[in-house]
Amino acid sequence: MKNKILLIDDDVDFIEATSLLFEAHGYDVITAYNGQEGFAKVKTGSPDLILLDMMMNYKTEGAETAKAITSDAAVRNIPIIMITGARKELGFAVDLVPNEKDLPVKMILEKPVAPEQLLQIAAKFIEKTGKQHRHLVGDLDSLARKWKDKRGNLIMILHEIQNTYGYVPREVAFELSRIIDVPLTRIYEVITFYNYFKLQPPGKHLISVCMGTACYLKGTPQILEELKNILNVKEGETTKDGIFHLQIVRCLGCCGLAPVMMIDKKIFGKVKKSDVAGIISEYTKKEGVKDAINS
Template sequence: MSDFSCCERTVLLSFREFLEDLTVNKEANAEVQERLTPELEKFIQHWKKQPGNLIMVLHRVQEHFGYVPRSVAFQVADLLKIPLAQVYGVLTFYHFFKLKKPGKNRISVCMGTACYLKGGNDLIQELENILGVGLNVVTPDGQFSVEAVRCLGCCGLAPVMSVNGTMHGNLKKEDVAGIVAQYQAQA
């Protein structure tokens, strides 16, 4: 691997982990494969011949599952007749795509300039304290995951976080526990 740049080695090692996970977790991946719906397959077949279709297809897959399951990435590559490495390259290049299943309640904390300057990092620290997990980790009960995002487009309400797409703005770290409690009560 010495002929590769640092970035290329990172991608190759990540791709190796991707493939190893598929072989080690065959039962889990078989279960996910069965969940690929006929509607998704029809959507993929419809857009199969369109140039630049991969990102649109992956967005639709993630919209359906909440992330892009690894075995579904295999199916996408197969249906589009493209190399798996191309699918994986897009999935890892764009930060929007998730390869791990998020919690039932997906919390996104804005770390854009306005939110960062007004305390976005304090919100993340408070969430980590309340939930007992770090960024991009699902709580043991599967109910929550927290991610830092670049911008949620609500700069006038900074700092902002969204829970399952519902925006919460003008927050202080003291507000976080109440918001989390609302979603815990729904569990």
């Protein structure tokens, strides 16, 4: 199965040339000429990488499309690279720095981009994401056959996928939708409804922050904020280096030690916000990672 790249751009010449380039290097290419069409193709085509133009029908169309994609649980992990000629078109310098809130993309490239550079970057991002999911898809047919015609089969199949891989990879969910003929949106409704199902690979160390009443009143919201700042993740996410996964839990059964957080099976009680960086660095040192998790 080939890796797939979605090009979203209103520049017909760019789309044509870039499609030829990627197809000649063994990729499948799907195309869209505006943000709305692009978003629909992200949902139906399950690309491994998206190349997105910044300015299409209007200046912010690319940024709005990136925000729509990253707000959708079913597709938010697909890497987006923005490609723009905005500086030239606008005639003045624009801020070309990705940021999670206004421009949630992995990287911004300025047109024209050298073909070799584009190929190298695409290969790098696809290596990190889509490719690693391909081998998982092969197991699905037998799983689907095993649970065919049984009540609650979608949940049971998702359980098996979660147990096997520790999460439900996007590519697997997409294939499952096709094999058992259940809409992808329904599959993601189920995945996001139950805490048990994860959409990202689990981190090596699981950080659980207790938001039970006793801990909440004694300050775990501040501890959670500090962890989010240090690790640069939200709850339910894994750090880019795959070392930590951050989650919220309700009561760890040691309320007398509130506020409490736990890493793997080790409990940290009466934690202060100022303790958090030190606790995390104990683990990063062991992993040989410098204090650069949030970079």
